[in-house]
Amino acid sequence: MISLATVRERWASFLGSFVAVALGVAVVTMSALILLSGGTGVPERLAGAPVLVRAPAGEQAGAQFAENPPWAPTRAKELRQKLAGLPGVRSAVADRSFYAQLPGIKQGAGERQGHGWSSAALASYGLHEGQEPSARDDIVLDRALGHGPGDRITVLTAGGPQRFTVSGTLKGPGYYVTDACATDLTGGIRVIGLTLEQGASAPAVASAAERAVSAAGGGGEVLIGEDRDKLAPRQDEMTRWIGAQVLTAMAALSAFVTVFIVSSAFAFTVAQRRREFGLLRTIGATPKQLRRMVCAEALTVGALGAAVGALAGLALAPSAARVLVDAGLQPDGFAVQARWWVPCVALLLGAAVALAGAWSASRRAARVAPLEAMREAAVDERPMTRRRWISGLAAITAGVGCAVGTAFSGSDTMVLLGLGTAMGLTTGLTLLIPALVRPVVGALARPLGSRKGATALLVRENMRTAVRRTSATIAPVLATVTFAVLITSTVQTTETADTDRQAASVHASAALAPQGTPGLTDAATAGSGLQENALLSTTVYGGSRRSPLTAAGVSSGFQRLYGHPAPHAGTVVVTKAVAAAHGWSQGHRAVLTFEDGRRERLRVAAVLSDEAVPYQLVLPRALVRTHDPSALADVAYRTTGDTPVRPVGGLGAHEVRVETYAASAEAEEDRLVWIFTLMLVAMTAGYTAIAVASTLLTATADRAGDLRILRLSGATSRQVLRAVAGETVCAVVLGAVLGMVVVIPALLGMVQGLRENLGVPVEATVAWPWVVGAVGGCLVLGLAASVLPAHTLLRGPAGRRRSARVG
Known part of the structure; x- marks a missing residue:
């Protein structure tokens, strides 16, 4: 097994893997805890009924969140009468709900806050002051609205505004009118609540109710205890579903990128340690022992990172849930329920992910020959193997094929093919980067200075000689630019196209739209x-x-x-x-x-x-x-x-342009999509930032000897730092260019597909602020991770030794 001392000695090499595993396990732990937590509880207005019966659900396909179809009026009446006659039942109340809104009070789409007064018996709250409604224009409403008995108010209903007299106030939400008034404003009945007599057993009544529902032939589901959570508003269910998609995507992306970063980090580390592995082979180490050593290092780093991540995820889950609630990705009242086994499973997953990421690197380490111990030069003579060429070209072919398919696909498969384009081209170009470095770096490095000098020459030759190091730096920049720009540009293009389609489908000059x-x-x-x-x-x-x-x-x-x-x-x-x-x-x-x-x-x-x-x-x-x-x-x-x-x-109405209404009709959905997008982009950028920083930090720390030689050869500290910065700038620029090479075919294929599907002109919208942000972020981070460590090394033995020679 690898010792902790070895991990401390190579901390720069393992830092990126440690942080990636810790972050990945933290995200998985938080996501799992939130996903496994229950809903928001029984709705307040139904929590006073120990037993609830709801109408049977229809067949819903996909992510549909419509209410269950109501009972037929005659069946609802017969079922309520049967339920009311059961032993232990005090009353069986049909819940009638309708649209009601006080002007100026916010209310979401689909909410029906109006109810008949008999439904108040099902609520967990009661009258605060006044009395129940008796006249047709009487109303009882939430005391928090600021009205009291005797006040005359206007309430919006589907037919228009109606005047009511406040007869009383409640200790909870809702607008309650007489049952006769509610009958005229209500559609069908979906819920019947049972209030029980003193001492009656809810489970016993529920069993009797199930038999009554079955005998009535109208169908239904009997709910007691926590099962009554199923009656939470469908809007809450849709919100939780959207939140679940976000969390699932975050967890999956986190696990995938963690494997990518760990494998890249260990592949780079193995390439750096060829001489070390050659020495071990010289003194008798077997390939199996080398594989075991690399896997032990990965397991040690993975276990430490997973432990930190599991504890962090457990501690941060409540805060993450509050952020999701504030963002509208979880309903109000949602709370995380702790489960001890979730961080334990996440810890094991983190260690397994680290091992999976290091498996390929361990096999490469086992193939190091004893003669590698004799090599001193850092020249990568054969960075491209036949297998790498074949894999890279196959991935690019698959990506181009997905891009072509996107142009002729339907809306259901367009997004998947677009992602396939990005993943295929990104993987292919990442594999082929070593073949591109030497012919391309020269052209990118020359403009670094106004004159051709030693610094520009040093930059070019260092990058062309250490191809593996250069490729390891370019790859995460490529991934960052690709996914950040592609995701945001795709969302912008799709939103614009959908707005144009809706506006073009209707022949109108203006729209009367809801306001509030x-x-x-x-x-x-x-x-x-x-x-x-x-x-x-x-x-x-x-x-x-x-x-x-x-x-x-x-x-x-x-x-x-x-x-x-x-x-x-x-x-x-x-x-x-x-x-x-x-x-x-x-x-x-x-x-x-x-x-x-x-x-x-x-x-x-x-x-x-x-x-x-x-x-x-x-x-x-x-x-x-x-x-x-x-x-x-x-x-x-x-x-x-x-x-x-x-x-x-x-x-609550105002006139707007048709295009304005088309854009605002899906405003809430678009807002959630953008939150989803930004979270994925931030996570992707965060992971690749870890990869960029750890790779450059490791590479710079491993170049102490090179920097010492440069100083002893007569180079000033400023020249050395300029050379290090020049290499970083070239790597970031090349990664950004390759990233845009991936984005363009993916985006063009989607634009053509949208034109075919929507039948309207669609133009590609590139999110240029995100391009600048992604490239600028990689550049700043890369310079910080390379120049600052180099500056520290130059102030150490290398710098002091040069000063002594000058003296």
Whole structure:
């Protein structure tokens, strides 16, 4: 086994690997702890009911987060009556929810804060002051809103603003009206809560409720205890899913890049220690013993780094969770639950990753011949092997193939092929860097000085002689520039293209968009004269599988906006993807379940392309409003012939350009995508920064003899430092150029693919600030990791010995 003394002696060589393993294990530990933690708990407004019954889920494909389809009205009524008659049940309360919002109070899309008063019995809080609502215009609301009994307030509902009198206040959130008023504003029922008599057993009641649900034939799921967390808002579930994607990507990227850095570091270390390994072979060391020695070094570094990383991940997980909550990648109220076995598994993973990274280097060390001990020169005579040539060219071929495939692929595979392009070209160029160094470095090194002098010559010859060292420095710069620029440029290009597509798909001169509300009420669209051009958004559930589908209720203006006739009563327009999934065709009778739980058989009037409209189904507006009293319009467009919008105060609407609305419609999703992007870029840049710094630090520390010879040969400290800095600048410039060589085909392939898929002109958008930032960061870090150690060495024995000779 390798001793700690050996690790201390070669600390510069192992520093990068140690930091990479520690950081990787910390990220994996934090990610695992957050992913394995539970949700936000039972919603407050339902936490007072020990047993809850929810409607059965429809079939959801992919990352869909729609509410479960509601029960049919008759089934909901029968089931509630059966549940109310169970032993130990005091009452069975149907939860009715609808859109309600106090002007000026923020509310997210899809939130339904309004409820019938009977639902208040299910909440974990009760009345603070006043009394329950009795008249139709009475309302009870959260005391935190600042209103008291007797106040007259205006509340926005889907139909428009309504005036209410505050009859009481609550100790928690929500707007509660009479059950009769709530019935008119609510669609279907998805949850029935059971309040229990004194001393009744919740598990026993839950078992009886399961039998009642099964006998009723309407289906449903009985929830008790922590299982009631499943009733958290779907928005929270979507937020957690997005956060899980971020954490999973971070953990996977962390493990991959850790292996890359460890393997690069040990490969460079083995190349530096050829003479040492040759001496060991001379005195009788076997190849197996050399392999064992290198693996022992990796295991020691990996174990130490993994231990530090596991403890750091455990300590930082709560802070990381708070950052994710603040960023919108985890819902409010989320908290990390500690699990002791997670850091233990992460520690073992870190050691295994270190061994995996050093395995190839250990095999290379075992092939060192005893005659290597006789070599003094640092010339890399054969940096390229046949296997390396074949692998590099194969990787580049695969990358180019992915770039070509991207130009003709669909939206589902475009991102994967784009990443394949980047990974293939990056891997190929990294393998071929040793073949490029000698012919290219001369051209890049000459401009370092205004005259051809000894320093420029020294830079060129040092880089061309020590090809392995130069390649090890260029590779992480190449990776940094490639992924930082490609990820950010791809996001910018895609966002711009999607905005252009949405704006081009609708024939309108302006848009009436929500302002401070999750959608437009009927009063807002009617008051502006644009109700015929409004898109009333709802969710319907298709076929016997009752899979959720996004739908819009439209009027006569739909044909002016999208060029397709609006569906008439009893008909529906569907997209090709939906038609294919459900086996529908033009003229087919489609069975749809609406928000009130009722079913309709509608004739398919037309099948449109998936890009023709921003919804999966298009329905008559009157049909949507009948079945979904809380539906809000996403937008109402003004066409050229319409009169300008008349300002309607207090309804949460304003007129904007069509392009502005198209950009803002996905603003929250774009924000989360950019947060995701920045986190991945920061992690990639951080890892490659470790690789750049550790490689240059190791290389500089190993060149003490070279620096001493330069000083004894008459070079000044400034000349030596200029030579070291010149090598670093050349390496960074070459890495940046190769990085852009990778980015350009990947980005052009994606641009062509977007043009084919979206049918609109798409231009490549290069994130130049990120180019400057990535290259500048590598340059500053590289100079710090090479010049500063060289300066320290020159102030040591080399510098003192030169001063003595001069004296």
